[in-house]
Amino acid sequence: MKQQEINKLSLEDLKSRLADFKKQYSSLKLTHKMAPIENPLRIRGMRKVIARLSSELTKRSNQA
Template identity: 35%
Template structure:
């Protein structure tokens, strides 16, 4: 997800999306520990997306 797409989301929708992405990330890491993923770079990509979302939430919080 690109930063432009993240900025278009409403704050409450973004917060919910962060929670679901974190759950997906944890599940992906667990699955990778049991049997390796085809593309382990998906984990890093998802981690970066979560960081972008959290950064945008923090930016909005500070701008209030």
């Protein structure tokens, strides 16, 4: 997800997307520990998306 897409999301969408990405991230890491996945850079990309979503959520909560 790009930052522009994240900025357009509502607060509820941010929370749900963050929960979804965290769930996907944990399952991807577990899969990678058992057997290497084809593209391990997906793990890094997902971590960055989670960080972007968390940052935007924090920014919005501090503004309110």
